[in-house]
Amino acid sequence: MVEVKVENLTKIFDGEVVAVNDVSFTVEEGEILTLLGPSGCGKSTILRTIAGFNIPEKGRILFGDRDVTYLPPQDRNTAMCFQNYAIWPHMSVFKNIEFGLQIKRVPIEERENLVKEALGSVRMEDYEKRMPNELSGGQQQRVALARALVVNPDILLLDEPLSNLDAKLRVESRRKIRELVKELNLTAIYVTHDQAEALSISDIIAVLDRGFLRQIGSPRNIWENPENAFVATFIGEANTFNMNVSSVQNGEILLEMKDARSDERHMLTSKYGKGVNTGQIATVVVRPEMMEVSGSQNSSLNQIKAKIRSIMYFGTFERIVAALPDKNEVVIHRFDQKIPLKRNQEIFIHVDPELLYSFGPENL
Ligand SMILES: Nc1ncnc2c1ncn2[C@@H]1O[C@H](COP(=O)(O)OP(=O)(O)OP(=O)(O)O)[C@@H](O)[C@H]1O
Ligand SMILES: [Mg+2]
Known part of the structure; x- marks a missing residue:
């Protein structure tokens, strides 16, 4: 030894x-x-x-x-x-x-x-x-x-x-x-x-x-x-998309996504940032099992709107592919399948700010 x-x-x-x-x-x-x-x-x-x-x-x-x-x-x-x-x-x-x-x-x-x-x-x-x-x-x-x-x-x-x-x-x-x-x-x-x-x-x-x-x-x-x-x-399956950094304050990163079809702006908060600064574009990473899905909006949660493109049944979870407002797709693994969902349905994706990882250009 x-x-x-x-x-x-x-x-x-x-x-x-x-x-x-x-x-x-x-x-x-x-x-x-x-x-x-x-x-x-x-x-x-x-x-x-x-x-x-x-x-x-x-x-x-x-x-x-x-x-x-x-x-x-x-x-x-x-x-x-x-x-x-x-x-x-x-x-x-x-x-x-x-x-x-x-x-x-x-x-x-x-x-x-x-x-x-x-x-x-x-x-x-x-x-x-x-x-x-x-x-x-x-x-x-x-x-x-x-x-x-x-x-x-x-x-x-x-x-x-x-x-x-x-x-x-x-x-x-x-x-x-x-x-x-x-x-x-x-x-x-x-x-x-x-x-x-x-x-x-x-x-x-x-x-x-x-x-x-x-x-x-x-x-x-x-x-x-x-x-x-x-x-x-590289470790695990992960979704990656870009968002603009609106502000960084006390470890809270406010991220903004433009809507592909309107002037609407969609916001998410991340509490896990590496090298992220206001005004930059952040690379946002979130794992499929770290998101939850609901059919209705809840203003107290960290949510973003999306539309279901496909659902596949895997037994313990459903694999949902959904389009974000900017049309990028994310994969979600839904373990709590009590409420039935269907293709083309509008949903709200909820993610804990601690589990929404954001990386600045120096940390790619
Ligand atoms: N004997 C060699 N002569 C020239 N180039 C080499 C030689 N051995 C490795 N390389 C190059 O060095 C780099 C690293 O190769 P290496 O074999 O260490 O990769 P690896 O991480 O083990 O990849 P893999 O998962 O495919 O086995 C590659 O670009 C490879 O082409
Ligand atoms: Mg090798």
Whole structure:
């Protein structure tokens, strides 16, 4: 178990592709940090640099007090599960897992037990004689994980290890990985572009965008207190639209929307603003489940008029698409479905000012 520190990491490919741009973070001993972000944002590059497969142009990697930036991969005691899980097709499950021990020169008589232990930890003990082509995708993934665990690493690096699994197995496997990391006291860095996976598996999430670190914090912090519109919209489904900022006073932001068909102005209050100033256009973000719908206006509530375009039934909620006065559409998940609604009906959308996020031009 060891703390991992990434300091001001910059990785440039071919002298021009800045894959990672001045990224810093710390993973405490025994914690799981997830690198989260869209395709191409630099997740795998950071992981490979920590493993020692890339030398950075700037910055340092520290394991505890040890600077490992220029150390070869085999001297780092990390284990990596690669993005496209590679288990060798010509070797049995047993041989695949044993291989890492051979490289580490673990005496042959100790290997069998260690392999069995690693297979047991991913519940694959009955499969040691199988060849990879006789396993399902999920089973191959578990063998890849066992192969990483068998060398008893200090640091486990996992690059989208569950991407080939079906939805149900993924949810189970996330739990299993989290349990394993905690049980074996590993420090882990996990890569995914799936926000639900990141929220459920991590102690800390680092959100990346085109090589930049946009926010780092606990899953709850990232979900509830996004620093910018990118993080707010990347985590979870979110509606985004623009409103003019009429005033900012004592943390209350008064937002205004012009009507597409009349001179009418529609107002909403936001009590969650980042970098918002009077006279600017704010990017407003609100999640589908944070809005409530009613058929009539209530002047004491923070409401805006809208017209229903479509309704889909999802059991626990209805998914309503409605047009705002400026004709932009928003998606609402309505959980309280007592009052029936129909297409083309005029409604009022109510949103708690604390849950209406507004971002200024510097916080997009
Ligand atoms: N060996 C390389 N040579 C040149 N460019 C590279 C190399 N490896 C990665 N890149 C570029 O660096 C950027 C970051 O790539 P990276 O693989 O880290 O993204 P990622 O976040 O892991 O994406 P994905 O979710 O698709 O796996 C991309 O623009 C990619 O094209
Ligand atoms: Mg990748």
